Amino acid sequence: MHELGIMTGVIEAAEKAARDSGATRLLKVNLSIGEMTEAIEDALVFAWEALTEDDPYAKGAELAINMIKPKSRCLECGAVFEHDRFHMFCPECDGFATELLCGRGAADRFDRSRPARR
Numbered sequence: 001m002h003e004l005g006i007m008t009g010v011i012e013a014a015e016k017a018a019r020d021s022g023a024t025r026l027l028k029v030n031l032s033i034g035e036m037t038e039a040i041e042d043a044l045v046f047a048w049e050a051l052t053e054d055d056p057y058a059k060g061a062e063l064a065i066n067m068i069k070p071k072s073r074c075l076e077c078g079a080v081f082e083h084d085r086f087h088m089f090c091p092e093c094d095g096f097a098t099e100l101l102c103g104r105g106a107a108d109r110f111d112r113s114r115p116a117r118r
Contacts, residue, residue: 002038002039003039003040003043003044003046003047004047004050004051006033006037006039006044006047007044007047007048007051008047008051010029010031010048011029011048011051011052011055011058014026014029014058014061015057015058018057019057025056025057025058025061026057026058026061027061027062028061028062028063028064029061029062029063029064030064030066031044031063031064031065031066032065032066032068033065033066033067033068033105034067034068034070034102034103034104034105035067035068035069035070035084035085035103036070036085036100036103036104037104037105038085041065041067044063044065045063045065048063068102068103069082069083069084069103070082070083070084070085070088070100070102070103070104071083071100071101071102071103072088072098072099072100072101073098073099073101074090074092074093074095074097074098075095075097075098075099076090076093076095076097077090077092077093077095079091079092079093080101
């Protein structure tokens with residue numbers, strides 16, 4: 001289950017960003033992850049819950065996941081199109097030489113609580 005590894009990295013990055021900005025705790029992580037990573041959304045949520053359950057800094061923090069559909073460009077005719085993981089042929093010219101434009105990686109954004117100003 002590589003989702004556990006993905007979420008471990010997300011939590012570490014989120015906590016570092018929150019602490020570096022002076023936050024008192026992590027409130028929310030918005031995660032956009034490509035379908036081409038083959039990550040399963042339910043497994044990501046399960047890993048998040050397991051990893052944050054006993055973490056006082058992240059416990060109760062919300063996770064919002066946006067699964068990004070793959071989008072490619074045909075290298076033969078230039079058409080840009082969305083597809084699933086298994087059907088990457090160009091719908092315009094039926095070409096198989098394509099360049100993946102998005103849907104493989106992950107990006108995250110963190111919301112954090114700031115300490116009260118004095």
